[in-house]
Amino acid sequence: MRILKQSTELRSLFQKRKIASSKLKWGVCTMSFVEQELMRFINEIIVPNVDTYELQEAIPLDVIRAMGDRGLLCPLIPKNYGGVEYDLQTIGRINEKIGQASASVRSVLTVQGMVSLAILKFGTEAQKEKWLPKLVSGKVVGGFALAEEEAGCDSSNLSTTYTEVDEEYELVGKKTWVTMGQVASLFLVFARSGEEYSAFLVEKDRIGLQVEDVTGMLGLRASMVANVTLDNVRLPKESLLGRLGSALRFIVPTCLDYGRYTVACGCVGLSQACIDVCYSYVEKRKQFGTKLKDFQMIQRMLAKMVTQTKASRLLCQNAAKLKEEEDFGAITDTCVAKYYASTSVNEVASMAVQILGANGCLNEHPVERYFRDAKLFEIIEGSTQILEIMIANNYLG
Ligand SMILES: Cc1cc2nc3c(=O)[nH]c(=O)nc-3n(C[C@H](O)[C@H](O)[C@H](O)COP(=O)(O)OP(=O)(O)OC[C@H]3O[C@@H](n4cnc5c(N)ncnc54)[C@H](O)[C@@H]3O)c2cc1C
Structure with missing residues (x-):
């Protein structure tokens, strides 16, 4: 083939x-x-x-x-x-x-x-x-607009509001860190009216919607992140997604669960990429007249990288299996998979840089990008600390 x-x-x-x-x-x-x-x-x-x-x-x-x-x-x-x-x-x-x-x-x-x-x-x-x-x-690229300057991990602290005006909804606020926001033509926007949180489908060309590119990110540099300002954006009633007040209880958790699963699987891929680069490097690079692959301390790092990557992959497969079976524990096990895979890929990428030494610090070598990208996985789709809280609380009942 x-x-x-x-x-x-x-x-x-x-x-x-x-x-x-x-x-x-x-x-x-x-x-x-x-x-x-x-x-x-x-x-x-x-x-x-x-x-x-x-x-x-x-x-x-x-x-x-x-x-x-x-x-x-x-x-x-x-x-x-x-x-x-x-x-x-x-x-x-x-x-x-x-x-x-x-x-x-x-x-x-x-x-x-x-x-x-x-x-x-x-x-x-x-x-x-x-x-x-x-x-x-792909004719339409979507943007998931939940986060705001004062609403990161705490999604309930939204300041984007919606009000009903003349049989329409009017949205006011600013969304931050919208992945693909630079090219999205449809935004799923979360907003509140008092203690009621709702979701809206907002086309990019609505009057009052402005997109501002975010550049200079540590990692995921090509993910075209943008901030989105909603300046009295008027929407017809049919732009409401789901019921009024259903956003934080149903829509956000459903989306984040899928997001966490796919991010966890992405972490497995990034870990595997680190391993692949290291395997070819240790085969060629010699110090003290010996190939790196023959140093036991290098072997220990490779063993850890392989084991952690396999463990991450198995946790992802377990999460998928539980989801397919509609098992009650699927949500927590998806958190476990994302938590482990994202923290683990940071260790794996760090070991990859270590194995390549100075070469690993240079952008001619892909591990430099892997190392930068890995860090962002600990922040998106549930930060490491939030997932620790969620996992612990689940087991504490
Ligand atoms: C590359 C990238 C892409 C993104 N894409 C999107 C997107 O498409 N759509 C979107 O809506 N958002 C997106 N985000 C935003 C992302 O969801 C937030 O960054 C994330 O929710 C964390 O919020 P924050 O960065 O404001 O951190 P904060 O909430 O300010 O947290 C800062 C630190 O405090 C910790 N912390 C917070 N609360 C607690 C607590 N209770 N206990 C212990 N520690 C805590 C956090 O873990 C973190 O380490 C993106 C972010 C990045 C970096």
Whole structure:
């Protein structure tokens, strides 16, 4: 199979790397057609261009649409809305493999998945028919607009408000850190009216909506983050998603649960990428006349990296299994998977930099990017501390 053969045609910036960023492999000998197509897409489109995306802090819309064409953007969505309806294990592997190539590109999958899932679960039939096929194909990029300057971990502290004016809703406030916000044409905006929290589908071209690019991020530099200001944005009644007051109890937890699962799987991919780079490096690099791979302290680091990555992958698979079985513990076990995978990938990426020494600190080597990207996984979709609280509280009853 072509994509499983040793590559002789690595292109673009990757040819310049001192350590070849080799094409990714699915990890098993037999691949389904879906898997072959995925790996072909990753190796032909993402891998050769990932450094350009990071440098330009942008992913071309064509790439997002190409993911849509392959059913990767909203893989949970049923076929009658244009989706592919993959199972969660497959979705996990897609996130792992794309995350192995580029954490920024993978972030599209989480956001697009969360917005489409919210519409699927809570939308009216008209909203589903209007938005889902476009989100699936990537013609519309979605933005998940929950966070604000004073509402990070504490989503209940929103200051964005909605009021009913002349049979319409009027939104006022400012949303921060909206992944893909720079190119999103549909925002899922959370706002409050007193103690009532609701969700709205807001098109980018609504009068009063302004998007401001956020650049210079530590990691996930191509995830096109933006702040979104809502200056008396008027919306028709049909823009409300779900019932009034249902946002924090139902819509946000549903979206974050999917977000956590896909981010956890992305962490597994990033961990695997660290391992792959280190394996080829220790094979070649010599110090004291000995290959690094023959030093036991290096072997210890590799053993930890492999073990932690396998453990993260198993936790993700467990979360997917519980979700498929609609098990009551699925939400907590998804938190466990995200908590472990995101903290673990930070240790793994740190060991990868350590193994490469000074070379690991240079942006010619991908571990430099892996190290930066890893940190952000401890902040998004439930910070490490919030997940610790959630996991502990669950077990404390
Ligand atoms: C790259 C990136 C992409 C993002 N994309 C989106 C997006 O698409 N949509 C969106 O809505 N948001 C997005 N966010 C925002 C993200 O959800 C928030 O950053 C996250 O919720 C944490 O909020 P905060 O950064 O304001 O930290 P804060 O809430 O200010 O927390 C700061 C620190 O205090 C800790 N802390 C907070 N509360 C407690 C507590 N009770 N006990 C112990 N420790 C606590 C936190 O763990 C953290 O370490 C994104 C953020 C980043 C960095």
